[in-house]
Amino acid sequence: MELLIVLIIGVLTACGVYLTLRGRTFPVVLGLTFLSYAVNLFLFAMGRLTVGQPAIIDPRAAAYADPVPQALVLTAIVIGFAMTAFVIVLALKARAELGNDHVDGRPAP
Amino acid sequence: MFAVAYSLRFIHDVFFNGEPIGLGKTPHEPPRWMKAPMEVLVVLCLVVGIFPALTVEPLLNVAVTGVLQGPPPEYNLAIWHGFTPALWMSLLALVGGGWLYSGRRPLFAFYERYLERIEAKVLYEGLLQRLFALAGVLTRWFDTGSLQRLLVVTISAFLVLGVAGFIGAAMPLTGPRGLLPVDGMSLLATMILLATAIATVILHRQRLVALVLIGVVGLVTTLIFIKFSAPDLALTQLSVEVVTVVLLLLALYFLPQHSPLESAPVQRIGHGLLAVVAGGGAAALAWAVLTRPYDTIAGYFLANSVPGGGGANVVNVILVDFRGYDTLGEISVLALAALGIYAMLERLHLDSPTRDADGRLWDGELHPAIMATLARLLLPLALLVSVYIFLRGHNRPGGGFIAGLITAVALITQYLANGVGWTHARLPWNMHLLIGLGLLIAAFTGLASLGLGYPFLTSTFGHLHWPLVGDFELASAMAFDLGVYLVVVGATLLILIHLGLIHQNRLPKDGGWAKGSVQSTDKR
């Protein structure tokens, strides 16, 4: 199971890096979204993987998943959304001001 | 001697030496009180000079004790020591200074001819200019104005540094921790995720397709959170996913639908290699961590969640209670991001495209009747769910973040289905107010505990018996969570509504959307 998660993190990172290296704003935003998935999963995995033991106090539960990374990732997801929104609006603004959507603000030669 | 000479020059040149030259006004004595500070100081000079032992000696003694950290040495402050060598030298200096000043004209000429340019200031300015030039060269060397190049450099540097850290460490990559068994469903989900992720990259130039595919990636991520005992995360991720896709869709409307193929094949292969190495690095790191046992600080939170925070959902209790400070900071960031976006959107002029990428006119039917009706029906239900999720957040998966997102999704659905104008007429709240209120409530909860003598953001809780509902727990952290809820709702709606409004504002006034002049919006 760990192997699958590792694979997912790796592929998401690779996709994110490749897309952020593109020359247009929209793919870069998608790439950042990918990277935030990867980072969130990575942080979440720092608490190791546990199946079927949510961190909700219950006298019958034998063990719990680590709640600390979960709390971190929860806010990270929300802030990730805010940052995505910020970047995409920045991209819109750049498009409006510069007339194109190249990341360097200049059309391709 | 020079001291004497320049003192002489100061007095002689200013107060004597002929008449003033080329002054705009006639000077006269300054106002009475402007002279008073000078008088005080000059009198001090005189008094200290004539009666040193009476005036300055005690203070000097004490100060010297401070300097030496011990008793001051023997010395004698008196105006007259007899004809000591010091006195003679002073007199000599006075005479010499006078002589020097009287012969100043050749001296001045000499100075202006040879020495005026010799100044440390020149050295300083030269040094400063060199530094600026160096900074300029370095900056231009790294930053050629190309973001892609800069990113390649940055990521490569990260990778090199990361790999360098592991070179020489004789540690196996795989640790001793036992692995969980793989089941079929997980395998399937992983395959779907990997396939869609790779497909997104391959098809990324068709932006709409890529957006849909990335939505799938997000949904599978939600499933991963469910699988590995993180229901709160799954709920958050699900609602954020919805909001994100709506956001990107709205933005995509104003952007070209396709990305042109610009990079040379070599460049793309290079980027691909870099991406694969980065992905491999992240995977290796994750693998190394996941296969090793660890010590967690979760024990404290798990043990104190119910007795200390009064909630069974440890994740939520950490957010609103144990680490309330962090959360306060995070919602502030959220609020700031929303306000920043608002500011950027305010004067934004973007032409609304009238046709889609394939040249078809956008549908003039703005709000399909079935969707509008359904959305209106769903609204109370969705709000009820969000209230439920909010209230139970302390003990079961849920809480302010998630409830806020659900409310936001419910309201955004109204905007999507019925249009901004319709919804705005029925929901005339100012989102800025909502954000501010939320932040204030959250901060005030903290201050209240400060006012009661506890540290900032200490929470308390009690149980309340409600008729019909039964025993109900009320924690002060709930007020904090309410603040979180309001900020999340306000920020999300502020962003999306204003993104939607630019398109609404740019609609051609007459003739509606479908009949708008067909113009290429791509001003390139």
Add this chain to the structure above:
Amino acid sequence: MHLLFLICLPFISAVVVAAISRLGRSQAVWLAGITPLLSLLCLFPLAKTPFTGHTLIQRVNWLSAVGLDLVFYLDGLSLLFVLLILGIGFLIVLYASYYLPQQDRLGRFYAYLLLFMGSMLGIVLAGNLIQLLICWELTSLTSFLLVSYGYEREEARTGARMALTVTGAGGLALLGGFLLLGHIAGSFELAVILAAGDTIRAHPLYLPMLLLILLGVFTKSAQVPFHFWLPSAMAAPTPASAYLHSATMVKAGVFLLARLFPALSGTPEWAWLVGGTGLLTLLLGAFFALFQHDIKGLLAYSTVSHLGLITLLFGIGTPLAAVAGVFHIINHATFKASLFMAAGVIDHETGSRDMRQINGLWSYMPYTGVLAMVASAAMAGVPLLNGFLSKEMFLPKPLMRPPISTLVGCCQRW
């Protein structure tokens, strides 16, 4: 009465002054003038301790976990500087209200001035090095604000930037030096450091530490070759020059020399570095002062020269020389501040600071002329005035080490 209150008072009243100055000019003047008087009043009950031969040390819990507390240290040297800062500060406030143009609301100027006053008090009352450094940097910043007060003028901006660059770079060096010193002494607290002089002097890191600290001191006190910022900073309004560039800020470097005197002095390195720089500054400053045409420029170079003299005295390293140094700090503050004020009066009345233009003012303003004459006589070291006394102290007894003393003796009278 707590020393922390003494330091905070100017900061608080700076904010209030900035806020109430829109009510009117006189309110700002009153508040800004009352602040140093009130502080002096607060100081009064505390001032007894140094006179009984003890040091007043007060502490406030700050970062106890890393062994850092806010420590306030009031001994004779601090007391002297506090008196200078507050006393001359009060006179400057009074003076500035006449100097600055009537349409200026003064709020901004007084707010900066009070901020500076607070930072300066922070330096002289600091009981640990970190605190001292923070206030040290604060004085650099506030002096930047004061010099650039007339920011419409190009020279004000240049001068302010130059002062900030030089003193800021020196502050950075000082930080390095303080970290080394703290490492050597095992504590950042002044009381510990002053008692550990022998350990510090014997440590292998002594020389780099000394160099870094001296870099900080020399930049702040405008020693050659870092002196050039002081004449450029004369673009400041004259009250600020009189306060910063004669009585207080440039003395901060000298203060630090005096403060760390028991811990660092007494080595050949100290004597040659401090003494040599002081000597060079003394000579070059005096030489260049003669050729200035700007009256404030002349005073600035003369300040450079006098600071060199004080540095030289501390560099000599004997107790008697230290006495002379401290004495000259007091005297220089009194006569140089009054001379700057006189220069300000002349500038104010004639609209010019060029000595080739302003001549023969005796017939227009004889009273100011008398004041300026007495002050410059003190500066020149004429008998019956305080400048003479402190200059005379340099060579009374063969107490100084022979080679340096002869050199100093010759140069002083050169």
